[in-house]
Amino acid sequence: MTADSAQTANVDPVDLQKNSEVPETLARRTLRRFFRHRMAVTGTAILSMLFAYILIGSFIYSEADANFNDTSISLNAPSLDHLMGTDRIGRDVLARTIYGGQISLLIGVFAVVMSVTVGITVGVISGYYGGWIDAILMRVTEAFLSIPQLLLLLVLANFLRDRVPDINLFGRELTGSVVVIIFIIGFTSWMYLSRIVRSTVLSLKETEFVLATRALGASDLRIIIQHILPNTLAPVIVAATLGVANAILSEAYISFLGMGVQAPTATWGTMLADSRAHIEDAPWLWFYPGLLILLTVMSINFVGDGLRDATDPRSDK
Amino acid sequence: MTQYIIRRLLQSIPLLLIISIVLFVLMQLSGDPLATMGGRQPPRAEDRARLAASLGLDQPVYIQYIYWLVGNDWVVVRQDEEGNDVYGTRKGVIRGDFGTSYVTRQPVTEIISQRLPNTLILMLTAEVVIIVVSLGVGVVSAIRQYSLLDNVLTTLSFMMYSVPIFLMAYILMYVFAIQFRQWGLPYLPTSQMFDPEVGKTFSQVAWHLVLPVLSISLLSIAGYSRYIRSTMLEVVNSDYIRTARSKGLQERRILFVHAFKNASLPLVTLIGLDLPLLIGGAVVTETIFAWPGMGRLFIDHLSRADYPVLMGLLMLISVAVVVFQLLTDMFYTLLDPRIRYS
Numbered sequence: 001m002t003a004d005s006a007q008t009a010n011v012d013p014v015d016l017q018k019n020s021e022v023p024e025t026l027a028r029r030t031l032r033r034f035f036r037h038r039m040a041v042t043g044t045a046i047l048s049m050l051f052a053y054i055l056i057g058s059f060i061y062s063e064a065d066a067n068f069n070d071t072s073i074s075l076n077a078p079s080l081d082h083l084m085g086t087d088r089i090g091r092d093v094l095a096r097t098i099y100g101g102q103i104s105l106l107i108g109v110f111a112v113v114m115s116v117t118v119g120i121t122v123g124v125i126s127g128y129y130g131g132w133i134d135a136i137l138m139r140v141t142e143a144f145l146s147i148p149q150l151l152l153l154l155v156l157a158n159f160l161r162d163r164v165p166d167i168n169l170f171g172r173e174l175t176g177s178v179v180v181i182i183f184i185i186g187f188t189s190w191m192y193l194s195r196i197v198r199s200t201v202l203s204l205k206e207t208e209f210v211l212a213t214r215a216l217g218a219s220d221l222r223i224i225i226q227h228i229l230p231n232t233l234a235p236v237i238v239a240a241t242l243g244v245a246n247a248i249l250s251e252a253y254i255s256f257l258g259m260g261v262q263a264p265t266a267t268w269g270t271m272l273a274d275s276r277a278h279i280e281d282a283p284w285l286w287f288y289p290g291l292l293i294l295l296t297v298m299s300i301n302f303v304g305d306g307l308r309d310a311t312d313p314r315s316d317k
Numbered sequence: 318m319t320q321y322i323i324r325r326l327l328q329s330i331p332l333l334l335i336i337s338i339v340l341f342v343l344m345q346l347s348g349d350p351l352a353t354m355g356g357r358q359p360p361r362a363e364d365r366a367r368l369a370a371s372l373g374l375d376q377p378v379y380i381q382y383i384y385w386l387v388g389n390d391w392v393v394v395r396q397d398e399e400g401n402d403v404y405g406t407r408k409g410v411i412r413g414d415f416g417t418s419y420v421t422r423q424p425v426t427e428i429i430s431q432r433l434p435n436t437l438i439l440m441l442t443a444e445v446v447i448i449v450v451s452l453g454v455g456v457v458s459a460i461r462q463y464s465l466l467d468n469v470l471t472t473l474s475f476m477m478y479s480v481p482i483f484l485m486a487y488i489l490m491y492v493f494a495i496q497f498r499q500w501g502l503p504y505l506p507t508s509q510m511f512d513p514e515v516g517k518t519f520s521q522v523a524w525h526l527v528l529p530v531l532s533i534s535l536l537s538i539a540g541y542s543r544y545i546r547s548t549m550l551e552v553v554n555s556d557y558i559r560t561a562r563s564k565g566l567q568e569r570r571i572l573f574v575h576a577f578k579n580a581s582l583p584l585v586t587l588i589g590l591d592l593p594l595l596i597g598g599a600v601v602t603e604t605i606f607a608w609p610g611m612g613r614l615f616i617d618h619l620s621r622a623d624y625p626v627l628m629g630l631l632m633l634i635s636v637a638v639v640v641f642q643l644l645t646d647m648f649y650t651l652l653d654p655r656i657r658y659s
Binding site (some may be wrong): 039048065111139140142143144146147148151152154155156159208220249252256257258272276279280283286290293295298301302 | 344375478487491601605621630
């Protein structure tokens with residue numbers, strides 16, 4: 001930079017030095033860009049409120065409240081006693097949306113953990129080892145992509161839902177169907193992730209730094225975990241975030257069709273399914289769980305969009 | 318190009334084989350078709366064995382798969398009273414025989430072809446609505462970028478995009494059927510394809526189509542219109558549009574002839590990949606609106622573990638997905654001469 005242009009730019013030389021001493025880390029830059037994204041901030045805010053709703057709510061209403069039924073107050077419209085009304089057997093809808101929401105979010109998060117694990121494993125093996133392993137794995141990936149996910153989910157759910165015993169988690173009794181749903185959603189949604197990971201691994205494994213690491217005698221496992229995987233992090237985080245929204249929707253769809261989480265455990269999806277006979281006479285039964293699913297999915301999509309823009313190296317904001 | 322098509326077709330054969338194996342194995346795991354055959358009572362052990370043998374379910378899975386794929390008319394399945402060999406009667410999927418339903422004993426192809434037109438009516442109407450409306454919305458938001466209208470449409474589509482189909486269906490039913498009836502307005506029907514008292518006339522079906530089509534399309538319109546908006550914006554800011562402007566062409570001509578043609582290209586891919594999946598996605602809509610299509614068929618036969626019908630449906634959709642992918646790629650080269658496959 002010439003002295004002339006420095007003058008016209010009117011930059012304080014001291015400041016300039018400060019900046020060059022402390023370069024902004026990638027994580028900080030991503031965060032800064034994320035929080036400048038208006039929709040991402042809105043999404044984060046709505047999501048925090050939803051978390052507060054299902055967490056603080058569970059201190060106000062116990063799980064017994066959510067399952068307590070009193071048929072003398074069945075299908076009561078929202079009132080001061082029951083802010084969201086009561087269902088067919090007189091259970092409080094508000095309390096059930098709190099506990100149902102916990103299960104819905106739990107399923108969303110754990111299903112994605114599973115699909116990320118499968119996706120990364122398949123993608124890394126396929127991209128790193130190549131050859132016939134790659135050919136077979138990619139054909140299987142394509143095969144899974146060609147089968148409509150919802151139909152595959154229904155087939156799996158129909159088979160597995162009654163075969164897993166009930167489990168106890170955080171002091172709550174959950175039907176085994178929750179585990180089944182997590183497993184099958186994870187098992188049917190790893191394909192995009194494995195493709196993303198595979199393509200990154202393919203380009204990275206030819207780079208000089210990987211060659212250098214190998215020359216130093218590092219094992220395949222070390223090269224993959226220490227040197228290749230960290231570089232796939234950004235797209236994986238974005239895909240995983242959006243995956244949570246999809247997993248919550250998938251759970252709602254399967255439960256809605258009666259193949260999902262089994263009673264008495266509630267999720268937003270099963271609450272909607274139970275309200276089918278009462279679309280007309282008890283709209284509060286489907287409106288509130290529906291609204292909560294909508295808000296959750298929408299805010300997660302906003303956050304995912306924000307993350308995508310924030311981690312995109314091509315945009316320079 | 319011909320070489321490319323032939324290669325793609327050859328590649329799709331192993332793909333479809335893998336799909337069919339994956340599905341077949343999952344099907345075998347997915348339930349016991351014999352359990353529901355004796356009505357409420359589970360069948361007795363000897364009936365069970367007889368039924369299993371007559372349906373070929375006593376064979377190992379890989380044998381069942383081979384029979385399903387190529388038929389069993391070359392295998393001796395049993396011997397009759399006089400000791401003569403009796404050959405199987407199934408021709409296998411590759412010869413167009415998808416077997417017979419365990420539940421209704423009808424050929425699978427017959428069951429599916431009864432329902433296919435109903436699903437196609439629903440899906441093609443929805444697809445037309447989706448394309449027309451989202452093109453309109455996308456182009457308008459792109460031309461009036463950052464205007465009030467654009468902002469409203471953007472916000473709406475972001476919200477719509479996250480609405481599950483069943484919630485959309487419920488809201489539409491509640492407003493246009495239930496509330497409208499209470500207000501004494503003409504209201505929309507919420508179930509079946511037609512009023513059995515009137516019969517299956519064109520106007521009846523069209524009237525019954527409104528709500529299901531709306532529930533399916535509003536969600537997709539949200540996604541598509543965002544997509545069209547961004548491609549349209551990209552094209553409008555490109556050099557050749559500036560050239561067209563500087564030549565003094567009419568703005569309308571520039572937008573709708575020069576820009577629109579290129580902006581709508583990516584839509585081909587989107588439609589080609591979505592169309593076959595819409596058939597599968599109809600499950601929820603058809604269940605809510607009691608629409609007698611393939612989605613309902615799938616649900617009805619799933620609970621009775623009727624593999625032949627389920628396999629037929631899933632394979633039909635998978636073949637559609639693979640074929641549409643190929644068609645999309647081919648169509649794209651015709652529309653965009655910049656793309657060449659070798």
